[in-house]
Amino acid sequence: MSLNGPAAARLYDEHVDAIYAYAARRVGPQAGVEVVENVFEHALRQDAQRPAHTGTDLGWLLAMATAFLRRHSETECRRLRDWQPPTRSTSRAIPRVTDPLLAETVEDGGTITTARVMAAVAELEPPERDLLFLIAWEGCSSSLAAVATGIPQSEVRSRLNAIRKEIRRRVAANDNQITDSSRDDAPDAGTPRDGASS
Amino acid sequence: MNPVQIVEAARPEVGTMPPIDRRHLRERIFDAAMRAQSELSPVDLASPNTRASNAARLAALALLGLAAVGGLAYSASRETPGSRATAPSATDVAPSPTLEPTVNTVAQAPLLTTATTTTTPPIPGSGDTPLLLPPERNRLDELAVVRAPLGGSALLLRAPDLSTISLIEVDGLAPAEEPEPDPSASSTTTTVPPRQYAAVSVIPPDEDTPGQYSVEVACGSVSVLDTAGRPAFRPEIDALFNSMRITDGVINIDLPDGWAAISGGRSTDEFVFGLPVEIGNQQVTIMVAQYPDGSLAVAGNDQRQYEPATFNGQQAWVNRDPEDPAAFTLLATVGTTAIRVSARDISLAETEEVINGLTPGDVDEWINRFGSLPVDLDPDIRSCTDQPEFNIV
Numbered sequence: 221m222s223l224n225g226p227a228a229a230r231l232y233d234e235h236v237d238a239i240y241a242y243a244a245r246r247v248g249p250q251a252g253v254e255v256v257e258n259v260f261e262h263a264l265r266q267d268a269q270r271p272a273h274t275g276t277d278l279g280w281l282l283a284m285a286t287a288f289l290r291r292h293s294e295t296e297c298r299r300l301r302d303w304q305p306p307t308r309s310t311s312r313a314i315p316r317v318t319d320p321l322l323a324e325t326v327e328d329g330g331t332i333t334t335a336r337v338m339a340a341v342a343e344l345e346p347p348e349r350d351l352l353f354l355i356a357w358e359g360c361s362s363s364l365a366a367v368a369t370g371i372p373q374s375e376v377r378s379r380l381n382a383i384r385k386e387i388r389r390r391v392a393a394n395d396n397q398i399t400d401s402s403r404d405d406a407p408d409a410g411t412p413r414d415g416a417s418s
Numbered sequence: 419m420n421p422v423q424i425v426e427a428a429r430p431e432v433g434t435m436p437p438i439d440r441r442h443l444r445e446r447i448f449d450a451a452m453r454a455q456s457e458l459s460p461v462d463l464a465s466p467n468t469r470a471s472n473a474a475r476l477a478a479l480a481l482l483g484l485a486a487v488g489g490l491a492y493s494a495s496r497e498t499p500g501s502r503a504t505a506p507s508a509t510d511v512a513p514s515p516t517l518e519p520t521v522n523t524v525a526q527a528p529l530l531t532t533a534t535t536t537t538t539p540p541i542p543g544s545g546d547t548p549l550l551l552p553p554e555r556n557r558l559d560e561l562a563v564v565r566a567p568l569g570g571s572a573l574l575l576r577a578p579d580l581s582t583i584s585l586i587e588v589d590g591l592a593p594a595e596e597p598e599p600d601p602s603a604s605s606t607t608t609t610v611p612p613r614q615y616a617a618v619s620v621i622p623p624d625e626d627t628p629g630q631y632s633v634e635v636a637c638g639s640v641s642v643l644d645t646a647g648r649p650a651f652r653p654e655i656d657a658l659f660n661s662m663r664i665t666d667g668v669i670n671i672d673l674p675d676g677w678a679a680i681s682g683g684r685s686t687d688e689f690v691f692g693l694p695v696e697i698g699n700q701q702v703t704i705m706v707a708q709y710p711d712g713s714l715a716v717a718g719n720d721q722r723q724y725e726p727a728t729f730n731g732q733q734a735w736v737n738r739d740p741e742d743p744a745a746f747t748l749l750a751t752v753g754t755t756a757i758r759v760s761a762r763d764i765s766l767a768e769t770e771e772v773i774n775g776l777t778p779g780d781v782d783e784w785i786n787r788f789g790s791l792p793v794d795l796d797p798d799i800r801s802c803t804d805q806p807e808f809n810i811v
Contacts, residue, residue, distance in 0.1 A: 228448070228786075229448070229785050229786050229789070229790070230790070232444060232447070232448075232789075233789055233790050236435060236440060236443075236444075237434045237435055237440075240432070240434070240435040240440075241432050241433075241434070241435075244430075244432040244435075245429065245430050245432050249432065249436075252432070252435075253435070253439050253443060256435065256443060257443050257446065257447065260443070260447045261447055264447060264448070303428070305428070333424060334424055334427070334428045337421050337424045337425060337428075338425070338428065340421070341425060352422065352425060353425075355422070356422055356425045356426040356429065357425070357426070357429045357430075380422065383422070384420055384421050384422050387421035387422075387425075388420075388421055391421070
């Protein structure tokens with residue numbers, strides 16, 4: 221299927237927001253627009269053909285977006301490591317606590333946990349991250365996620381389980397690392413470092 | 419919560435792509451895609467660059483050259499009859515019989531060339547290219563398409579006092595059934611029915627909207643827009659209402675002496691864009707509203723007062739705001755398309771230049787560049803046959 225004219229316009233209009241949302245969630249609005257541009261430029265090239273295995277237009281576009289997002293891996297990982305909770309400032313939102321001290325304590329637990337998980341996600345292999353975000357953020361079915369990532373559909377569930385375990389393992393490892401380093405940095409640490417004991 | 423659920427809960431809300439990015443990206447992508455296709459398609463479709471076709475071209479060129487030489491020689495032989503016997507004729511230099519079929523191809527080639535060169539450029543406001551499109555990759559301040567109401571139409575009149583009065587009719591529902599009178603209730607008061615047929619009933623304008631009258635008809639409504647600030651039911655409005663007769667939905671207007679109909683026509687889709695242009699080192703935005711196959715009456719269906727003007731050598735109408743003389747609104751036609759141009763700090767001549775610099779295009783090109791037209795959400799509520807329409811008697 222080579223696209224031109226109204227078919228191409230329809231493809232763009234129907235899916236641009238979904239592709240943008242997927243990309244912008246992962247790499248931010250600016251890079252998200254760049255990814256969208258890459259995807260549609262590629263899709264509308266005269267010789268572009270949707271591979272039969274991609275099934276739907278959305279699957280094909282998500283697969284391309286996933287591939288183009290790799291160009292922005294650094295940005296994505298930096299955003300994950302410096303995770304900031306999304307601000308929900310819509311008029312319908314319940315006003316948040318304004319006392320900075322109180323706000324900090326209220327948010328601490330959940331935010332810190334999320335930040336730790338996100339930092340662990342940043343350490344995942346790119347294909348694992350792709351699958352995780354397609355499922356958890358874009359709400360893709362296993363078949364759509366399989367199309368977008370190239371992972372066989374039968375393996376999606378098991379891969380997701382593996383990702384879950386991997387994140388847990390990395391969070392724990394990072395926590396231990398933090399604990400160790402804070403113990404090392406503590407002024408009353410019993411043992412001096414770098415062989416000072418000898 | 420397991421880690422995947424935590425990630426899910428942290429899903430950032432990004433909303434839809436910002437409209438301006440979406441539009442610019444669309445223009446960039448489709449411009450590139452269309453350019454690539456237009457550059458490649460002639461090669462692919464018209465003349466495949468194969469070895470066989472190249473050989474045929476070379477043979478054709480060779481024959482053309484030979485024919486030219488032969489023609490010159492033949493011509494020379496006619497001028498010098500004495501040497502005719504020795505001068506070679508065109509047929510004498512004709513190539514070997516194996517190449518004869520190619521001679522026909524050469525003979526036809528110029529015809530094909532002529533046919534392609536006579537392609538006329540797109541005409542702005544024509545049936546094929548009814549729209550004027552802004553230059554590509556240009557930032558637009560506004561972009562909108564408003565679908566026409568089903569079965570609506572407008573009329574723009576000029577009263578003897580040179581004021582313009584705009585009328586618009588909207589098709590609608592059948593009138594509600596009148597309740598049966600209750601025989602037990604007796605009253606000596608005569609109630610005037612709220613809706614009159616073959617006549618008009620007028621809802622007086624209120625203080626905030628002077629000069630706006632609503633006329634209820636059998637299957638829809640008619641609005642009469644006088645300019646703001648005029649007294650209600652001024653003599654011209656009275657005269658207009660008195661000239662109206664409604665028969666089976668048709669609003670017949672027998673224009674009194676001194677009145678003129680500037681324009682009339684059915685409601686059509688409205689295509690709007692705001693184009694920033696630089697005039698004398700100053701950024702000016704020109705708002706262009708277009709009504710393909712539309713009328714000035716639809717374009718000027720507002721409460722502005724329009725004066726005659728000339729635009730591109732044609733009759734046009736212009737409104738200038740007394741409180742802001744640098745601003746104007748112009749009604750004009752480009753072919754079969756009515757346009758309304760609003761701007762300030764730019765002359766009509768400069769506006770002409772900008773409008774003439776726009777690219778003729780059709781609705782498909784608009785869609786390709788700016789996205790699908792909004793879906794007409796209004797259901798067809800024309801449930802009775804006597805839908806209103808204007809008729810100047």
